[in-house]
Amino acid sequence: EAGVAQSPRYKIIEKRQSVAFWCNPISGHATLYWYQQILGQGPKLLIQFQNNGVVDDSQLPKDRFSAERLKGVDSTLKIQPAKLEDSAVYLCASSVGTIGYQETQYFGPGTRLLVL
Amino acid sequence: QQPVQSPQAVILREGEDAVINCSSSKALYSVHWYRQKHGEAPVFLMILLKGGEQKGHDKISASFNEKKQQSSLYLTASQLSYSGTYFCGTEHGGFKTIFGAGTRLFVKA
Numbered sequence: 221e222a223g224v225a226q227s228p229r230y231k232i233i234e235k236r237q238s239v240a241f242w243c244n245p246i247s248g249h250a251t252l253y254w255y256q257q258i259l260g261q262g263p264k265l266l267i268q269f270q271n272n273g274v275v276d277d278s279q280l281p282k283d284r285f286s287a288e289r290l291k292g293v294d295s296t297l298k299i300q301p302a303k304l305e306d307s308a309v310y311l312c313a314s315s316v317g318t319i320g321y322q323e324t325q326y327f328g329p330g331t332r333l334l335v336l
Numbered sequence: 337q338q339p340v341q342s343p344q345a346v347i348l349r350e351g352e353d354a355v356i357n358c359s360s361s362k363a364l365y366s367v368h369w370y371r372q373k374h375g376e377a378p379v380f381l382m383i384l385l386k387g388g389e390q391k392g393h394d395k396i397s398a399s400f401n402e403k404k405q406q407s408s409l410y411l412t413a414s415q416l417s418y419s420g421t422y423f424c425g426t427e428h429g430g431f432k433t434i435f436g437a438g439t440r441l442f443v444k445a
Contacts, residue, residue, distance in 0.1 A: 322383065
């Protein structure tokens, strides 16, 4: 079974530029998560989708971050404009999503973003 | 409210045991445990869904004390492959999993 795919794996941009990350969850998984992991910290949930609906985006900085999951499959996360403090690993995860919680989350390899 | 993990870091020799604790100030509905090796994605270890539940596979097990709002991860007879950062993730009745800051475990030969 193929795992969660993410691209790109690495990205270096200058502050005030924009960047987009892509995630393809495990086939058939209804729930998709985007996490931000700053060096030395645990993953912080940015947004959670169930199919193509948003379940939680309370910690998404909506003035600069946006995410969409068209057709309930793959997803993109965008930052516009980027700030220095956005330097982090952006992890995408998915779960079967039959109930939306208390489920095993399968993580992708992440995108390492460095903002200069 | 982020769960608190302790210790922050631990160094073991192969074959030694370790306990990692995860506590929350809010009522817990479930607790997840993940291990992340340097530069890699977190990998699921186990999830505990109700108070008093204990789970384990191989030499890694965990318990969930609902009344104390805490969970513990037990690593027995540690192996070099156990090295990494262990995260607990807590759920409090909503859909969101909140991860702790992690416990860094280093096992040396």
